Amino acid sequence: KTAVFNDTNADTFAQVGETITYTFTVTNTGNVTVNGLVINDALLGVTNLAVTPATLAPGAIGTATATYVLTQSDINNGQISNTAIASGTSPQGNPVQDTSGTSTTNDTPTVTTLPQNPQLALYKDGVYQDTNGDGIVNVGDTIAYTFTVTNTGNVTITNITISDPIVAVTGGPLSSLEPGMTNSTTFTALYTITQSDIDEGAVYNLAFVEGTAPDGSTVVEDSEDPTPIDPNDPLVDPACPDCTVTPLIQTPGIALIKTGVFNDNNHDGIAQAGETITYSFTVTNTGNTSLSNVMVTDPLPGVVVSGGPINLAVGASDSTTFTAVYVITQADIIAGSVSNQAFVNGTSPQGEVVTDSSDDHDLVGNNPTVIKVDGCTINVFNAISPNGDGSNDILYIAGIECYPNNEVLIFNRWGVQVFETKGYNNNDKVFKGYSDGRSTISSSEPLPDGTYFYILKYTTADGVTHEKNGYLYSNR
Numbered sequence: 014k015t016a017v018f019n020d021t022n023a024d025t026f027a028q029v030g031e032t033i034t035y036t037f038t039v040t041n042t043g044n045v046t047v048n049g050l051v052i053n054d055a056l057l058g059v060t061n062l063a064v065t066p067a068t069l070a071p072g073a074i075g076t077a078t079a080t081y082v083l084t085q086s087d088i089n090n091g092q093i094s095n096t097a098i099a100s101g102t103s104p105q106g107n108p109v110q111d112t113s114g115t116s117t118t119n120d121t122p123t124v125t126t127l128p129q130n131p132q133l134a135l136y137k138d139g140v141y142q143d144t145n146g147d148g149i150v151n152v153g154d155t156i157a158y159t160f161t162v163t164n165t166g167n168v169t170i171t172n173i174t175i176s177d178p179i180v181a182v183t184g185g186p187l188s189s190l191e192p193g194m195t196n197s198t199t200f201t202a203l204y205t206i207t208q209s210d211i212d213e214g215a216v217y218n219l220a221f222v223e224g225t226a227p228d229g230s231t232v233v234e235d236s237e238d239p240t241p242i243d244p245n246d247p248l249v250d251p252a253c254p255d256c257t258v259t260p261l262i263q264t265p266g267i268a269l270i271k272t273g274v275f276n277d278n279n280h281d282g283i284a285q286a287g288e289t290i291t292y293s294f295t296v297t298n299t300g301n302t303s304l305s306n307v308m309v310t311d312p313l314p315g316v317v318v319s320g321g322p323i324n325l326a327v328g329a330s331d332s333t334t335f336t337a338v339y340v341i342t343q344a345d346i347i348a349g350s351v352s353n354q355a356f357v358n359g360t361s362p363q364g365e366v367v368t369d370s371s372d373d374h375d376l377v378g379n380n381p382t383v384i385k386v387d388g389c390t391i392n393v394f395n396a397i398s399p400n401g402d403g404s405n406d407i408l409y410i411a412g413i414e415c416y417p418n419n420e421v422l423i424f425n426r427w428g429v430q431v432f433e434t435k436g437y438n439n440n441d442k443v444f445k446g447y448s449d450g451r452s453t454i455s456s457s458e459p460l461p462d463g464t465y466f467y468i469l470k471y472t473t474a475d476g477v478t479h480e481k482n483g484y485l486y487s488n489r
Contacts, residue, residue: 014038014097014113016125026167027088027127029192037062037077039099040117041069047101047109050075054097057081064099085191087127089168089227094124131226132166133190135175137236139204139216139259150261150301152208152327158182158257160200161239162222164190170224170232177220180204190224206261208327212303212362214263215248217256247363265361266300267325269309271354271371273339273384283411284388286343292316294335296357297376298325300367304359309335311355315342318355325359346388347415354381389415391481393469399446399459400489408444408485410469413437419471423485426464437469446487462488 019032037052050064057079064075087093100110112120139156143149160175160182173187173196184200210216220236238257242248248260276289294309304325309318320334337355345351358368372378392411399406413419423432423444431448448458465485472478 014123016123026130029085031083033081035079039064039075041071041073044071045103046070050101052077052097056095091129092126094122096122129168130166131168131232133222133232133234134163134165135222135236136161136239137220137257138239139257154206156204156259158202161197163195164192167192168227173224175200175222179218211261216259263302264300265302265367267359267367267369268297268299268376269357269369269371270295271382284346284386288341290339290384292337295332297330302361307359309357313353346386350383350385352381352383396486416471422468424466
């Protein structure tokens with residue numbers, strides 16, 4: 014009895030429904046004719062299969078053929094072993110029979126090897142879940158993983174388990190899976206997203222499926238992504254082409270609050286050119302990624318920002334690194350305030366640069382920081398001691414620089430004018446206790462100590478002329 018495995022699909026492996034063709038060769042090894050020769054084979058379900066020819070003289074040979082359809086059990090066993098029985102009658106009517114063998118001299122069963130291909134495929138799919146429903150990927154949100162196991166081989170696999178290096182897999186083991194069958198309900202996993210995942214822009218990983226083949230060998234396969242991202246996507250990791258990639262949407266953001274404090278350096282309660290404003294900056298990471306190379310710039314001429322660059326974690330604020338000092342100009346005093354915005358920028362882990370214009374108090378606002386500088390209120394300091402010691406040597410009129418169209422007149426107690434100038438400026442056009450040369454007073458002579466009367470006239474930007482007058486006291 015001989016057998017030939019018919020590999021119908023030519024894949025070199027056995028499948029259910031493929032066949033084995035058996036050929037039965039009967040030889041009359043006796044010295045009398047044998048009649049009515051038939052074959053019986055329980056495995057093949059063959060009963061009284063006629064041999065051709067059915068009558069054999071001594072030394073003659075007859076044949077028969079039969080086909081067997083493979084079952085899964087056969088393939089799982091890896092082979093088919095069986096025997097047939099040839100029977101007939103002698104001329105005297107006595108039964109003659111023989112059990113098949115691999116030759117005419119033995120009864121060894123015919124063994125047909127069935128090529129096995131134990132194999133599994135695992136598909137791992139991840140779906141991002143916005144746990145708190147805020148529409149932003151945050152630490153603590155999750156990825157729900159589902160696992161689909163398919164038996165892609167030709168033998169039954171048993172005791173199937175799934176392992177995953179980044180998450181605990183629930184479900185299983187799966188007791189068995191027939192060839193061609195799929196299971197997508199037994200195994201699941203839930204992964205909690207970390208900040209490093211968000212900074213990377215995706216979660217990458219492989220899972221592994223393991224099972225046992227009928228011959229006791231272990232079948233292991235790593236997972237694939239059933240919905241792979243585009244090969245040209247920058248999130249593709251060439252080192253792990255089969256990784257399941259779950260993209261995480263990055264929303265980097267930054268905010269800047271700028272506050273300022275006027276420094277009344279001479280403590281007179283009035284802003285003068287040359288005094289300063291100290292600016293403080295609070296930078297906040299308002300996005301969902303870490304930021305690096307965070308810097309603050311300020312376009313206001315004369316401002317130099319010190320500090321930085323810094324790195325800033327998600328949700329973190331820094332209010333100590335960046336500061337700036339601005340020197341007030343006369344133009345600022347005339348304007349009555351200093352108004353401007355600073356700018357901040359930072360870089361996300363994926364190289365995206367985010368920026369923000371400062372606000373004076375609101376993270377989401379975009380309003381300039383305005384610092385009032387009150388230096389245009391006229392205030393006559395009406396006591397002088399013109400002795401050259403550098404203290405109170407002049408008649409100081411606070412705010413007069415804001416009104417260059419002005420005139421100052423000074424009279425002694427008898428009503429005699431002793432001083433007059435236009436464009437009084439607390440600098441070179443200033444009263445120092447000297448006469449400016451009237452007929453009754455010698456020119457450039459120190460005036461005696463005593464009480465004087467001043468008249469100040471000044472014109473504002475709207476063209477209106479104002480007058481202020483009062484007593485002046487001089488005491489060397």
